[in-house]
Amino acid sequence: MAHYRTVGRIPRKRHTQFRRDSGELYSEELAGADGFSGDSSLLYHRGTPSAITAAEQWEPGDPSVVPNVPLLPRHLRLHDLFRASTADIVTGRRLVLGNADVRISYAVAAEPSELYRSAIGDECVYIEQGSGVLETVFGALDFRTGDYVLIPRATIHRWVPAEGATVRAYIIEATGHIGPPKRYLSRFGQFLEHAPYCERDLHGPTEPLLRTGADVQLLVKHRGTDGITGTRYLLPTHPFDVVGWDGCLYPYTFNIGDFEPITGRIHQPPPVHQVFEGHNFVICNFVPRKVDYHPLAVPVPYSHSNTDSDEVMFYCGGDYEARRGSGIGLGSISLHPGGHTHGPQPGAAERALGAERFSETAVMVDTFAPLGLGAGGLACEDPDYAWSWA
Incomplete structure (x- = not known):
């Protein structure tokens, strides 16, 4: 998503000393795509973003699919999957369809999720119903009915439904990246006049989301030797300790009503x-x-x-x-x-x-x-x- 943003406090020049009032250096983290050859953002942490104190295996749900054999058109009634809200959008999602490129799941949730990141690929979550806040390492994003919520791979985030709200979420998980069609963009990444939406319709974080805490748990979904698996980490400090960031890679929302x-x-x-x-x-x-x-x-x-x-x-x-x-x-x-x-x-x-x-x-x-x-x-x-x- 090549649309530059800057949020919070950052140094004048990248990869240079940036210190707290106490004199300690902030930790600079590059969140990048395509092996340093794609879009990226630089985040500045108060703590050490790579620090962990414990790890154990976590199973993120049944990843298996069966072939569509005999070959048939199918009708699936997603509202029949849940008679009541599940625990949260992360652990409560149920896999509906999938292949090696994309997986489609559905969740009905009224509870906040744990901290989560997918190391598999970007996620595009369509909010069929409900509202709340997506808390991320980049800042917070409000979401509402009709929003697409785009979350880049490896972004640490947490879903928080609004008080009393039930959120119905249609989840599209990629094994790579998700973004606007190339034909909508100039060679520099600006939306062209024939595109059915533009930069004004995309809503990213506007300020840092600073959290403190110790012994914080984080769920990570990632690849294993036999397919998709997961790990539960224990972090010494809260990952939402970013005082500022800039770049072109970040989560954002786009409402279907703006198409x-x-x-x-x-x-x-x-x-x-x-x-x-x-x-x-x-x-x-x-x-x-x-x-x-x-x-x-x-x-x-x-x-x-x-x-x-x-x-x-x-x-x-x-x-x-x-x-x-x-x-x-x-x-x-x-x-x-x-x-x-x-x-x-x-x-x-x-x-x-x-x-x-x-x-x-x-x-x-x-x-x-x-x-x-x-x-x-x-x-x-x-x-x-x-x-x-x-």
């Missing part, structure tokens, strides 16, 4: 709805908008064959016209896999003729490798969806 939809006389293809991209996957969103205005336009999507990708649609607002009669509703996921032709439900095209506006809200993930089903996905599947076109 400006691109429309046309006839039906527009999914890439016009793209909001972010990662390695071997893209994230799109469908928002309330005026629809096709050619006098003979058919506003709902045409049938299409996913020859290169699996399409995952999370329905989180309004009425999705193309899926009427399929059983899909709010909180549903549809998985339309590569190798299967899919399109609107029977009768949807005729019903949509003459429509001037759609009120739907949905988050779509297209992957370029097949997705398997996690335990959460298997637990909430609608077994009748595959036959709904017949």
Whole structure:
């Protein structure tokens, strides 16, 4: 996210002496991407960011997936996964779909999480419902319904739901980085005029979040020899001891309501709805908008064959016209896999003729490798969806 910010106190020149009033040096930490060849930020700690006093294994949940065999379109009812809120967004998330590039989970939480960092990749968390604060080593971020919360890999953070609030979170975990599509950016990283959002719509930390404490626990999810595993560390001091930082790598929020939809006389293809991209996957969103205005336009999507990708649609607002009669509703996921032709439900095209506006809200993930089903996905599947076109 190449948009420079500076927060708190920093020295005039990087990698030079920066001292506390007592004369002690602050500890400088480089948070960087792509092996010193990508975006980065410099953080200045009161303590030593690498200090640990104990470590033990921590299991971050069942990481296994089973193949989508036989190859079927699937309907998953995420709201059926939780009858009550779970402990927190970190330990309470349940894996729904995944492959080697991206993993999609869901959580319903009312409690603060422990301190957590993912050493696997960036996380993009869509807030389906609720509000609260994401506390991070960079500072605090308020979040609310409709926010995407982008968290760079290895950022120490903690989810704190608002008092009395239940947060429903749709979690997209990458094995690399997530950011705006390159076609939206100039060669220097500025958003271009044709982009459906810009820097003004992105909200990063504005001041340091200073915390004190001793013997602080931190959960870290990371790679093991046999896949994903985790470690619980004990830290001698609180990691939220950063007095200032600057750079282009940091967490931020973007609300889906600030996405400006691109429309046309006839039906527009999914890439016009793209909001972010990662390695071997893209994230799109469908928002309330005026629809096709050619006098003979058919506003709902045409049938299409996913020859290169699996399409995952999370329905989180309004009425999705193309899926009427399929059983899909709010909180549903549809998985339309590569190798299967899919399109609107029977009768949807005729019903949509003459429509001037759609009120739907949905988050779509297209992957370029097949997705398997996690335990959460298997637990909430609608077994009748595959036959709904017949």
